[in-house]
Amino acid sequence: MDLLRQFRKHLQESLCISENHRIVLAVSGGRDSMLMAYLFIEAGYACVIAHCNFKLRGAESDKDEALVREFAKAYKVPFVRRDFDTARYAEDKHISIQMAARELRYLWFEELRVQESAEWIAIAQHQNDHIETTLLNLTRGTGLRGLRGILPKQGHLIRPLLFLSSEQVTAQVASLAIPFRDDQSNFSTKYARNKIRLEVVPKLKEISPDFDAIMVDNIANFQESYRLLQSFVSPIREQLFLRKARDIELLKTALAPYIDNLSLLFELFRPYGFSKSVLQDLQGAWEGESGRYFQSPDYEMLLDRHVIRLRHLTEPHEGPTGTVDVQMDSALTRFCDRIFETNLSEDVSIVRDTTIAKLDFDHLIFPLRIRFWEEGDAFYPLGMSGRQKVSDFFIQQKIDRYTKKQIPLLINGNGHILWIAGYRMDNRYRITKSTKKVFTLVYK
Structure with a gap:
């Protein structure tokens, strides 16, 4: 031919x-x-x-x-x-x-x-x-x-x-x-x-x-052996590694049957570039305290209490950047993919919904500002008289490193944190007996 x-x-x-x-x-x-x-x-x-x-x-x-x-x-x-x-x-x-x-x-x-x-x-x-x-x-x-x-x-x-x-x-x-x-x-x-x-x-x-x-x-022969190996590993990987928004999650209970088999573990995590030495560290930390981090050239892995989370290192770890102002007369404020509905009233009733913040209007300095958490942030949590770092509050709430950098903070014109949206208001700006006007925000 x-x-x-x-x-x-x-x-x-x-x-x-x-x-x-x-x-x-x-x-x-x-x-x-x-x-x-x-x-x-x-x-x-x-x-x-x-x-x-x-x-x-x-x-x-x-x-x-x-x-x-x-x-x-x-x-x-x-x-x-x-x-x-x-x-x-x-x-x-x-x-x-x-x-x-x-x-x-x-x-x-x-x-x-x-x-x-x-x-x-x-x-x-x-x-x-x-x-x-x-x-x-x-x-x-x-x-x-x-x-x-x-x-x-x-x-x-x-x-x-x-x-x-x-x-x-x-x-x-x-x-x-x-x-x-x-x-x-x-x-x-x-x-x-x-x-x-x-x-x-x-x-x-x-x-x-x-x-x-x-x-x-x-x-x-090597190619055929590799195909055979992947025919066994790939279905397990597809079942374990679940795409959740920007993260990949594995339930610890689902991975547990394979955690002691380093060779299989290496093949399961191969697409994410984790070396055997790093996976050995994962094995050693398996029964220990949650919150450990492991890194490959392209991915970061968080060992949490019930799940393992993977995130690509090119993703914005600090969360979206930038700020947005909230004006006194704003009815709706957009921040990244979040919405804050606002109104001014004389309704001083107390609500227990963490997605709603009712603030004493007379203590506010406009424009307010919405941004994400920054190192050194601190506030006075509602129900407490003392000052607490926001990072420590996140730890108490068992909020992991990835999630905490996606939580909006409402900032007063004097720089004080008014509200960790969806979690806790600042005690200094709560409704009291002397409150006359209430500025309400609903977080969606």
């Missing part, structure tokens, strides 16, 4: 890519990506060639771009390129140059895919890249998940050359006279992946001449 027919068959049968799909082709100018671009074009797919100039190799980077541009022009395929200040990005993010280039290009490819109304982004990684990734992940301790190598399809990303070896790519490029440029950094062993390719793999082939074929079979 000739390569083009094999390529079409692989796209349609293995990757389920329709002939009418539009593809963004990530083309660097190297053998792999130039062959991939040629095959997609010859197969008749609607394509856009995308080229990244990372500005890392001076004139050589510009020559790569010129080659890809001329190739696109010769085949009448749209060409889009973008420059990146990769070194500065790496410095700002405190990551390696290679990781910076990876993040930059994948973010741009997705942006371009949406802009071009394309279904897929095609990346030209081949079978040897697949093997090298598995070996590299093995050195990083990524477990069974990392031993799956490069997946042929992830979201909108496809790797349509994984069925070809590096030798086959080189032979086909020569046979078809496809132009390309070598990136000399690929031959430097200062990068871990290159060291594996140039030094480790040749030694392994000395031990086992069929090393590549054996590794491809091993990776297929």
Whole structure:
């Protein structure tokens, strides 16, 4: 079977890519990506060639771009390129140059895919890249998940050359006279992946001449084992992890049967990035005092009395910011997603509803202000003569860290806290025998 027919068959049968799909082709100018671009074009797919100039190799980077541009022009395929200040990005993010280039290009490819109304982004990684990734992940301790190598399809990303070896790519490029440029950094062993390719793999082939074929079979087995594991773990995770507004909650009673099994616990929490050491701390705190916090790179976890709460670290932990004024003649005041209905009357009757505050009008200084809790806030709780920090009041009320930063506070013009909405008024502004006018707020 000739390569083009094999390529079409692989796209349609293995990757389920329709002939009418539009593809963004990530083309660097190297053998792999130039062959991939040629095959997609010859197969008749609607394509856009995308080229990244990372500005890392001076004139050589510009020559790569010129080659890809001329190739696109010769085949009448749209060409889009973008420059990146990769070194500065790496410095700002405190990551390696290679990781910076990876993040930059994948973010741009997705942006371009949406802009071009394309279904897929095609990346030209081949079978040897697949093997090298598995070996590299093995050195990083990524477990069974990392031993799956490069997946042929992830979201909108496809790797349509994984069925070809590096030798086959080189032979086909020569046979078809496809132009390309070598990136000399690929031959430097200062990068871990290159060291594996140039030094480790040749030694392994000395031990086992069929090393590549054996590794491809091993990776297929690793992938199957991982799928089997997930078929067991995923239903449990779906049952345990419940989405509640911005939080994810787990009932402690539901997680309890699994808490002593660290391996299973690690798999259950894997999507949220918690390490085994952190989960061991969770196990140790399980029967202890509630209120403990645990953190992964992306999530914060609260161990409460009856539930475990997860929240993404990009969420506004401090709650929505800003303030809003309440005027004397306001009938309705909106604050974030809350509503405060207000009125002035001579009704001095006492209500026990915590969503209603009836304040002595003569002690108020307008405009009043609504905001969220701030460190150092204190008030005189209704029914008490003493002063108390709001944070201590929240602890007494068993209000967790997430919730307390979402509770509005009503502030007098002199800076005093009048009311913790939905919880408690300040004792100094209650209705007394001498009260003549009452300013009432209803919190919704």
